[in-house]
Amino acid sequence: GDSVTQMEGPVTLSEEAFLTINCTYTATGYPSLFWYVQYPGEGLQLLLKATKADDKGSNKGFEATYRKETTSFHLEKGSVQVSDSAVYFCALRSWGAQKLVFGQGTRLTINP
Amino acid sequence: GAGVSQTPSNKVTEKGKYVELRCDPISGHTALYWYRQSLGQGPEFLIYFQGTGAADDSGLPNDRFFAVRPEGSVSTLKIQRTERGDSAVYLCASSFAHQETQYFGPGTRLLVL
Numbered sequence: 001g002d003s004v005t006q007m008e009g010p011v012t013l014s015e016e017a018f019l020t021i022n023c024t025y026t027a028t029g030y031p032s033l034f035w036y037v038q039y040p041g042e043g044l045q046l047l048l049k050a051t052k053a054d055d056k057g058s059n060k061g062f063e064a065t066y067r068k069e070t071t072s073f074h075l076e077k078g079s080v081q082v083s084d085s086a087v088y089f090c091a092l093r094s095w096g097a098q099k100l101v102f103g104q105g106t107r108l109t110i111n112p
Numbered sequence: 113g114a115g116v117s118q119t120p121s122n123k124v125t126e127k128g129k130y131v132e133l134r135c136d137p138i139s140g141h142t143a144l145y146w147y148r149q150s151l152g153q154g155p156e157f158l159i160y161f162q163g164t165g166a167a168d169d170s171g172l173p174n175d176r177f178f179a180v181r182p183e184g185s186v187s188t189l190k191i192q193r194t195e196r197g198d199s200a201v202y203l204c205a206s207s208f209a210h211q212e213t214q215y216f217g218p219g220t221r222l223l224v225l
Contacts, residue, residue, distance in 0.1 A: 004154075036216075043116075044155070044203065044216040089154050098143065098168060100214060102154030 002027040006090050006103035013080055014111050021075040021106050023064075023090035031092040033057075033066055033073040034100065038087045047075075047088070082110045114138065116217035118204050124223045125194055133189040133220045137206030144187050145214060146179055147203040155203055161187060194224045 007022040025031065035047040035057070048057030053068035062077045073090060090103040117136040125131050137144050143162055147155035157171040161181045169179075176194075181187040191198055201221050205214040 043218040044205075046213055046215075049213070091154070098160045098162075099145065099157035099171065100147075100155070101157070104152070104154050 002031070002092060002094055002101045004090050004092055004101055004103035006088075006106050009087075009105070010107040010109060012109045012111065015082055016079045017110075019075070019077040019080045019084075019108070021088055021090075021108070023073045023075065023103060025071050025073065025090075025092050027071075027092055027094050027101075029095045030068070031094045033064070034091040034093070035062070035064055035073070035075050036089040036091060036102075038089065038105075040086070044089070080108075080110050082112050084108060085110045116204055116206050116215055118202075118217040118220050120220060121218065122221045122223075124225065126225050127194060127196060129194050129224075131191050131194055131222065133191075133202050133222070135187045135189070135204030135206075135217060137185065137187070137204070138215055141206035141208055141215075142184070143207040143209060143212070143214075144181060145205040145207075146187070146189050147205065149201040149203055149219070151200075158189070158202075191222075194222075196224050198222060199224045 003026045032051045034049045036044045037047045048059040050057040050066040056065045064075045087105045087107045089105045091100045119134045145160050146158040149155045159179050160168040164184045176192045179189045201219040203219045205216045207214045
């Protein structure tokens with residue numbers, strides 16, 4: 001079945017550091033890929049998405065590129081801020097399906 | 113505008129009791145989803161409604177779990193004979209149509225003692 005594997009956390013970085021959170025997936029066909037973020041005390045929010053190979057999703061300085069050849073969708077940000085501290089979830093939706101399949105989440109803490 | 117709302121925000125119950133969790137989707141959204149998130153895990157799909165009907169209930173873990181959406185708007189997730197293993201955060205999401213972005217509510221944290 002479909003699955004998503006994320007980089008184990010927690011991840012702790014200093015402000016202005018470069019961030020990468022790895023995400024790989026297993027799915028039949030060509031899924032849509034998503035990153036959701038859960039800030040402390042808040043609900044899940046869509047951060048960015050990509051719906052086909054080589055697409056790049058971007059938002060709030062975060063980027064992720066849909067790599068079909070490596071079945072990956074790694075999240076990157078060039079300079080993180082304290083306010084980026086949150087739990088990040090990678091997810092996929094298979095073609096023709098409605099449900100999202102999530103990874104286990106990666107907790108990110110940014111220290112000033 | 114108003115987002116997805118869920119009530120109650122927290123629910124504590126005893127093993128064997130019946131509980132109902134409510135979800136109010138974003139107005140106009142025809143698709144509604146329920147997920148369950150255990151501690152330290154990502155959300156897991158339970159059921160999806162398109163309008164009033166359950167289009168996919170493949171994620172419901174057993175027949176103690178049931179969900180309804182009688183008028184195509186508000187949905188209720190019902191759990192009979194609760195077990196300690198049912199303790200989790202239950203998330204609701206809605207979207208304008210299937211295949212569109214899902215917007216999540218804040219969740220109901222269920223604790224079964």
